[in-house]
Amino acid sequence: MQSPATRTPKLFRTITTATVTTSLHNPPNSPTTSNRVAEQSCLALLHSCNTLPKLFQTHTYILKLGLQNNPLVLTKFASASSDLEDIDYASSFIFSPRSDTRLYDTFLFNTVIRAYAQTTHSRENALWFYRVMLGYGVLPNKFTYPFVLKACAGLGSLNLGKSVHGSVVKFGFDDDVHVQNTTVHMYCCCNGGINYARKVFDEMPKLDSVSWSAMIGGYVRLGWSSDAIGLFRKMQMVGVRPDEITMVLVLSACTDLGAFELGKWVESYIEKEGVQKNVELCNALIDMFAKCGDVDKALKLFRDMSGRTIVTWTSVIVGLAMHGRGLEAVSLFEEMIGTGVAPDDVAFIGLLSACSHSGLVENGRKYFDLMIKRFKIVPKIEHYGCMVDMFCRAGLVKEALEFVQNMHIEPNPIVLRTLISACRAHGELKLGESITKQLIRNEPMHESNYVLLSNIYAKMSHWEKKTKIRELMDKRGMKKIPGSTMIELDNKIYEFVAGDKSHGQSKEIYEMVDEMGRELKRAGYAPTTSEVLQDIDEEDKEDALNRHSEKLAIAFALLNTQPGTPIRIVKNLRVCSDCHSATKFISKIYNREIVVRDRNRFHYFKEGLCSCGDFW
DNA sequence: TTAGGGTTAG
Numbered sequence: 001m002q003s004p005a006t007r008t009p010k011l012f013r014t015i016t017t018a019t020v021t022t023s024l025h026n027p028p029n030s031p032t033t034s035n036r037v038a039e040q041s042c043l044a045l046l047h048s049c050n051t052l053p054k055l056f057q058t059h060t061y062i063l064k065l066g067l068q069n070n071p072l073v074l075t076k077f078a079s080a081s082s083d084l085e086d087i088d089y090a091s092s093f094i095f096s097p098r099s100d101t102r103l104y105d106t107f108l109f110n111t112v113i114r115a116y117a118q119t120t121h122s123r124e125n126a127l128w129f130y131r132v133m134l135g136y137g138v139l140p141n142k143f144t145y146p147f148v149l150k151a152c153a154g155l156g157s158l159n160l161g162k163s164v165h166g167s168v169v170k171f172g173f174d175d176d177v178h179v180q181n182t183t184v185h186m187y188c189c190c191n192g193g194i195n196y197a198r199k200v201f202d203e204m205p206k207l208d209s210v211s212w213s214a215m216i217g218g219y220v221r222l223g224w225s226s227d228a229i230g231l232f233r234k235m236q237m238v239g240v241r242p243d244e245i246t247m248v249l250v251l252s253a254c255t256d257l258g259a260f261e262l263g264k265w266v267e268s269y270i271e272k273e274g275v276q277k278n279v280e281l282c283n284a285l286i287d288m289f290a291k292c293g294d295v296d297k298a299l300k301l302f303r304d305m306s307g308r309t310i311v312t313w314t315s316v317i318v319g320l321a322m323h324g325r326g327l328e329a330v331s332l333f334e335e336m337i338g339t340g341v342a343p344d345d346v347a348f349i350g351l352l353s354a355c356s357h358s359g360l361v362e363n364g365r366k367y368f369d370l371m372i373k374r375f376k377i378v379p380k381i382e383h384y385g386c387m388v389d390m391f392c393r394a395g396l397v398k399e400a401l402e403f404v405q406n407m408h409i410e411p412n413p414i415v416l417r418t419l420i421s422a423c424r425a426h427g428e429l430k431l432g433e434s435i436t437k438q439l440i441r442n443e444p445m446h447e448s449n450y451v452l453l454s455n456i457y458a459k460m461s462h463w464e465k466k467t468k469i470r471e472l473m474d475k476r477g478m479k480k481i482p483g484s485t486m487i488e489l490d491n492k493i494y495e496f497v498a499g500d501k502s503h504g505q506s507k508e509i510y511e512m513v514d515e516m517g518r519e520l521k522r523a524g525y526a527p528t529t530s531e532v533l534q535d536i537d538e539e540d541k542e543d544a545l546n547r548h549s550e551k552l553a554i555a556f557a558l559l560n561t562q563p564g565t566p567i568r569i570v571k572n573l574r575v576c577s578d579c580h581s582a583t584k585f586i587s588k589i590y591n592r593e594i595v596v597r598d599r600n601r602f603h604y605f606k607e608g609l610c611s612c613g614d615f616w
Numbered sequence: 617t618t619a620g621g622g623t624t625a626g
Contacts, residue, residue, distance in 0.1 A: 075617080110618055146619040181620040188621095213621040220622095248622045283623045314624040349625040382626050414626075 038065045046076045069100045075108045082115030109133040117151040126151035142176050149182040153189035161190045181210045188218025213246045225253035244281045251284040258570030260292035290319025318350040322601045326358025352386035364390045392422030432456050447478045485549040486570045496549040512555035525585045528578035550579040566593040574598045
């Protein structure tokens with residue numbers, strides 16, 4: 001086969017020259033002029049195609065005029081079809097076997113590849129057309145690669161990404177800053193690609209705010225929030241001005257860490273530097289304030305904001321839910337519908353979790369129905385999960401079970417674990433045992449399944465069985481996810497894990513823990529030793545409880561903060577019932593407000609009570 | 617005519 005690489009562009013030149021020459025020598029109304037008029041009218045029609053039926057009509061018109069092989073028309077057709085989210089329609093027409101392949105050019109392929117790269121469901125096609133392009137010998141240009149790399153990012157395959165990156169280098173487009181930035185982003189989105197991203201990033205001769213955002217975004221996506229903040233500090237040091245997207249990412253890292261002081265600093269930085277506060281940045285601020293403990297500030301920002309999107313509403317609904325303010329979340333949801341914003345599936349997850357956290361069972365049932373019937377949203381496993389959680393928390397175990405049996409999809413392990421915890425809490429031990437055994441067969445390497453079974457045996461007083469579970473876990477090499485607690489002090493974040501001795505103040509912290517223990521006992525606190533998994537004696541169990549990361553962080557805070565000031569801590573797991581009980585006592589004994597953000601929600605401890613009402 | 621990084625849940 002003759003190489004089309006040289007052939008296609010040549011042919012284009014011939015066509016263009018011929019058209020220009022003949023039109024110069026032909027009087028008006030000649031066939032060539034009318035062709036150009038037809039071409040112009042097709043382009044204008046395509047430009048105004050805002051619905052698919054209009055596009056189909058225009059297609060017929062194109063065929064009638066015989067313009068199906070006009071490159072300008074084809075490209076415009078692809079672009080219009082892509083805007084209407086039906087690029088398949090255009091590509092099947094353009095790349096049909098009857099088409100004149102000599103008309104395919106870089107711009108046409110770029111248009112089609114861009115369209116597929118933008119979709120969430122057909123990114124493979126972007127790569128497919130990229131390969132077709134190379135197969136026809138049509139050369140990619142510097143605009144092609146951002147699209148192709150974006151498609152790779154969406155697919156998340158490192159091998160694919162590496163091979164495309166190889167082509168980028170081969171064709172010599174790796175010196176273009178747009179291509180470099182997209183390469184960094186692409187590697188950040190691939191599983192195991194972060195180090196490749198960093199290598200490209202480190203080797204870039206000039207970094208702009210997009211490059212820094214791409215890399216910071218990579219760390220945020222992995223949950224490496226401290227690294228993200230570290231990189232942001234470096235960005236400031238080298239004097240690149242962050243823009244609104246950089247700030248969204250930094251806020252996202254603050255939210256993840258629960259770094260309230262840092263988050264507030266970012267807000268003042270935005271004001272001081274005059275960073276443009278667009279909707280997305282406002283959303284990120286609202287989310288940060290809500291999740292760092294100041295939901296009223298989040299509400300204020302929300303009220304002052306114009307141009308709210310569904311994300312804005314959802315952020316504040318979720319924020320209220322996390323603080324146990326379920327009724328306010330429900331009324332905000334109603335307000336949202338009232339203003340004509342249609343809820344999506346995520347908004348319903350937020351709303352249903354609000355109902356679940358605040359025990360609003362009737363509301364939960366009502367909105368679950370409303371979601372399906374009025375808003376025609378097919379419930380996903382997450383929605384079912386919220387409902388099961390809601391029934392279980394309210395002690396309606398039978399109802400939860402029935403609900404799971406009537407679900408139109410298989411329950412996932414998360415739903416089953418919710419059910420098992422409820423069985424344990426409400427005495428349905430046999431049932432809990434059988435579901436857990438099933439779960440362990442399906443998920444033999446998931447540590448928390450064993451913990452659940454072990455807890456059930458403890459409650460049944462089947463100590464030998466409990467010991468066997470422990471042995472089985474050791475044999476299979478399972479480890480408990482270590483609980484950790486973070487606390488922010490003087491712009492630094494300190495992290496504690498259970499039994500942590502790495503801290504410089506370790507000796508004082510443990511002395512403080514011992515002192516706290518004595519004070520707690522004096523005030524009437526009894527340790528919940530049944531929470532301890534190990535097969536050790538009672539005194540050692542108490543000791544194990546005292547070394548929980550939460551207690552270490554509180555001791556650290558009592559040592560290093562002014563008396564009477566509030567203590568804010570962030571946990572990676574849900575707060576255990578012993579720590580919950582102890583923290584209530586501590587808030588009273590030491591006269592401190594203690595704000596705990598756990599995996600699910602906020603707990604405000606004050607004068608011996610918790611805002612969750614012991615319901616979490 | 618064509619290009620890069622972002623927010624909500626689980």
